[in-house]
Structure formats: structure tokens, C-alpha cells
Amino acid sequence: MASILQKLYSWFDSYTERFLREYPHYYVNLNLKKEHTLRVCGITRRLVAGTGLNGEHGVCAEIAALLHDVGRFRQYAEYGTFSDADSTDHGDLSVAVIDGEGLLADCEAEFRERIRFAVQYHNKAAIPHSGDDTALHIAKLLRDADKIDIWHVVTEHYIAGDAAGIASMLHLPDDDTISTRICEDIRGGTIARMEHLRSCNDLKLLQMAWVYDINFPESFKVIQEKGYIDILRDSLPDRPEVREIYHSIMSHVSSRTQR
Numbered sequence: 405m406a407s408i409l410q411k412l413y414s415w416f417d418s419y420t421e422r423f424l425r426e427y428p429h430y431y432v433n434l435n436l437k438k439e440h441t442l443r444v445c446g447i448t449r450r451l452v453a454g455t456g457l458n459g460e461h462g463v464c465a466e467i468a469a470l471l472h473d474v475g476r477f478r479q480y481a482e483y484g485t486f487s488d489a490d491s492t493d494h495g496d497l498s499v500a501v502i503d504g505e506g507l508l509a510d511c512e513a514e515f516r517e518r519i520r521f522a523v524q525y526h527n528k529a530a531i532p533h534s535g536d537d538t539a540l541h542i543a544k545l546l547r548d549a550d551k552i553d554i555w556h557v558v559t560e561h562y563i564a565g566d567a568a569g570i571a572s573m574l575h576l577p578d579d580d581t582i583s584t585r586i587c588e589d590i591r592g593g594t595i596a597r598m599e600h601l602r603s604c605n606d607l608k609l610l611q612m613a614w615v616y617d618i619n620f621p622e623s624f625k626v627i628q629e630k631g632y633i634d635i636l637r638d639s640l641p642d643r644p645e646v647r648e649i650y651h652s653i654m655s656h657v658s659s660r661t662q663r
């Protein structure tokens with residue numbers, strides 16, 4: 405499996421370079437996805453070590469990380485957007501690229517199916533039931549690693565005072581609004597719903613509430629080390645509802661870090 409991983413890194417490099425060359429007007433956005441993928445691979449290696457995923461299974465997780473967004477390149481080239489709602493589901497498209505390019509042809513069937521499963525469900529609302537505990541572990545790990553890198557990207561924008569850049573991608577105003585619906589979603593201990601977003605502040609609260617969809621204590625440790633939740637809180641207005649949500653989210657993070 406380790407040699408397959410090395411070959412896939414070379415494949416990924418030439419595949420993405422081809423898109424960067426053929427679509428120079430999309431270079432910035434396509435390159436963001438390339439860099440995101442490579443950081444998710446690094447985070448995955450840490451979570452593999454920190455969640456007791458051994459040997460070949462750990463390599464499977466890194467292959468899933470490397471391939472999880474390969475569909476993003478065709479998606480942007482064909483539709484000019486990363487919005488799945490306005491184009492096509494990019495998890496499914498990544499699996500189509502994996503199959504179309506025969507990327508996992510040299511893997512044992514059991515490994516191949518676990519990687520395809522993790523890629524397909526990395527961006528869905530939930531992972532379906534599976535009788536394969538290792539497949540579930542890899543899928544959960546990939547979802548955690550992906551979210552950790554998205555926190556990295558958005559918090560850098562918020563620290564730089566560029567919330568508008570993030571919000572504009574979702575056509576949200578960067579005004580002072582905080583929607584009651586979003587606060588209600590989060591107080592219910594669930595992931596806030598995208599269709600309830602009305603402002604950039606709502607988006608930041610939704611990004612805080614992603615902690616309810618994080619799976620492993622090791623991932624919570626990364627969240628604490630990097631201070632993502634504090635950065636999000638500091639970028640929001642100092643209001644009672646923000647303080648209340650921040651405290652319940654932090655108590656969830658610290659209780660899950662202990663386990």
C-alpha cells in the first residue's frame with residue numbers, strides 16, 4: 405500500500421498541474437484545492453497516529469485524504485463553482501474520477517472499497533451505517549481532517565479581517581446580523597442548517613458548531629491547540645447569545661478532549 409500511496413502522490417501532482425495549466429484563469433481557486441488536499445494529508449497522518457489506526461489502514465486513510473477532493477478540479481473546470489448545490493456533488497464526482505482513472509486498481513478490493521466509501525461520504529450530511537468498523541474509522545477521520553483544514557483557512561481570513569471574502573463566496577452580507585434560527589439550531593446541539601444562514605456572523609457560528617460533528621479526541625486536541633473556536637468567537641460581536649453558544653461549544657470540546 406505504501407508504494408501505491410507514493411504513485412498516487414505523483415499522479416495527483418501531474419493531474420492537478422494539468423488543470424492549473426489548462427485553466428489559467430481558474431488558477432487561484434484550483435490551487436487552493438490542491439494546497440487544501442496536501443494539508444488534509446498532513447492532518448490525516450497526525451490523526452492516524454493519534455487514533456490508533458495501524459499499518460495498511462493508516463495508509464488507506466492517507467490515500468482517502470489525497471483523493472477526497474479530486475472531483476473538485478473537474479467540478480470547477482466544468483461549472484466554474486465549488487458550490488455542489490449549483491453544480492454536482494463533489495464527493496460522488498471524486499469517486500467517479502478514482503474509478504475512471506483506475507487509481508485503485510492495484511489495491512485489494514477491501515481497501516479499495518474503504519477508500520471509496522470515505523471519499524464518497526466525506527461531504528455528506530452523515531455517514532451511512534456500515535458493518536465495516538475500519539471503513540467507518542477512516543471515513544470519520546477524513547471528515548475530521550477536512551474540517552480541521554477548513555477551520556485553518558477560514559480563521560486565517562478572520563484574523564486578517566477578511567470575513568467578507570469568505571462570506572461573499574456564499575453570497576452572504578458581512579453585516580451585524582445574527583439570526584435567531586441559527587442560534588436555535590446550535591442550542592439544539594446540532595449542525596446549523598445552511599439554508600438558515602443570513603449573514604457572515606451566522607456562518608461563523610455554524611463553523612463553531614461543526615465541533616458537534618467531530619469524532620475523535622485527537623481532533624479535539626488539534627482544535628484546542630490551534631484555538632479555532634476562540635478565533636471564531638473573537639471575530640463575532642460580543643453579545644449574550646454568542647457568549648452562551650461559545651461556552652456550550654467549549655464545554656463540548658473539553659469534555660471530548662478528555663476521552
Ligand SMILES: [Fe+2]
Nearest residue numbers: 472473526527
Ligand atoms: Fe471536499
